[in-house]
Amino acid sequence: MARCSSCIKSKRTTGAASYLKAKLSASVPKEVRHARLAICRACTATDPTGVRLFRERKGRMYCGTPRLKKILRDETKEGCGCDLEDKADKVGAQCPLYLWKRAELI
Numbered sequence: 001m002a003r004c005s006s007c008i009k010s011k012r013t014t015g016a017a018s019y020l021k022a023k024l025s026a027s028v029p030k031e032v033r034h035a036r037l038a039i040c041r042a043c044t045a046t047d048p049t050g051v052r053l054f055r056e057r058k059g060r061m062y063c064g065t066p067r068l069k070k071i072l073r074d075e076t077k078e079g080c081g082c083d084l085e086d087k088a089d090k091v092g093a094q095c096p097l098y099l100w101k102r103a104e105l106i
């Protein structure tokens, strides 16, 4: 089910439970992973300071400030902090803004 930005619940969390659930899940098909990463590269969502959530750092792609640099966060505003290449590979992972829904239709 697609969600609009006004229905996405906003709360501060460590994201540990959802991170572990995703990490332990199976891999998605290669095409879904590529489609998810294409959505991230084109993502124009920004954090409250106006900085784009999608960012590249030391050759890796992240959604917001990398998780270990900011533990407690509101993922709907600041991004999840995940390494996107790892996250995009997991069935149990989801974009905090539900922008990956298009990729699930492949």
Ligand code: SF4
Residues within 6 Å of the ligand: 039, 040, 041, 043, 044, 045, 053, 054, 062, 063, 064, 079, 080, 094, 095, 096, 097, 098, 099, 100
């Ligand atoms: S996970 Fe979602 S919010 Fe984060 S960069 Fe990718 S598309 Fe944007």
